[in-house]
Amino acid sequence: MALKATIFKAQLQIADMDRHYYQDHNVTLARHPSENDERMMVRLLAYALYAHERLDFGKGLCDDETPDICLMELTGDMALWIELGQPDEKRLRKACSRAEKTVVFAYSGNSADIWWEQIKNKVNRLESLTVYNLPYVTAVELAKLAQRTMQLQCTIQEGQVWLTDGVETVQVDVAAAKVC
Template sequence: MTLKATIYKVDLQIADMDRNHYTDHNLTLARHPSETDERMMARVLMYALNAQEGIAFTRGLSEADEPEIWVKDLTGQITLWIDIGQPDEVRLRKACGRAGQVIALCHSSSCELWWKQIQNKLTRLTNLTVLQLPVASSQALAALAERTMRLQCLVQDGEAWISSDTQRIRVKLKTLKEPQR
């Protein structure tokens, strides 16, 4: 018997002052049985930080050829591909060939080790950004996870504040690799 995904509902209000983006989103997330609260909340964070027309969660862990989040333009082309975790070099190369911009977010304590192992292999990928979510922030975000959530995300000067009715968490992502311009 296979385990089914757990459904989470998120009422997400975004005020991104850096990008002049202010919207409300009613999200439904399917949390894969093998997914942790930290990983699920990292998906919510990346959705909030990259919210724009055409953004959507994909089948994620259930589909090997899709990212966690993508943005498609009106022609169906992938303009933004977002992976969560520690994707391998081959996956990142494929993603960079399929999408205009690729972001990989690492959120675990083994992030530095993963990055040291693959960073030299990715130098020529000009449309790749690699970010690290500090472990303390990742754990604090995981503590917000509930089946029904009301969250606010305020972004200003490169920092994000994620708030619920009871907590407020500061999130400052570390950039490990920037895209070449």
């Protein structure tokens, strides 16, 4: 019998001073059995950074054809494709050809550094690609905020993100994590 996804719900209050975006989002995250809290919370961070009324989670780990997070235009065109982890060159080229903008959030420490060193010369010509290499300790800190029901506040200003549940606060320097 296959294991089912675990459902997490987050009330996410976003104050993004960089984009002048101030909204509350009720987000449902389906955590695949093979997904850990670190990956799920990096997904939530990515969602907060690119929040939009049409931003949506993809089918995730069970579907290789869709992004982890995407933003569809009203015309049906894909405006944004967000990947987590360490996608290969072929997947990045596919994403860049399908979406106006492609963003990758790598977060697994040394293996992400090695991945980036191996792939950066192959993808540096992809003009619509942005890559963030978050320190692994950041993913671990974000995972501490994971609860089945979450009330989180996210403040974004000048490339700095503060995500808090009212007790614990995690600061993420996405400006420093940007590598491409």
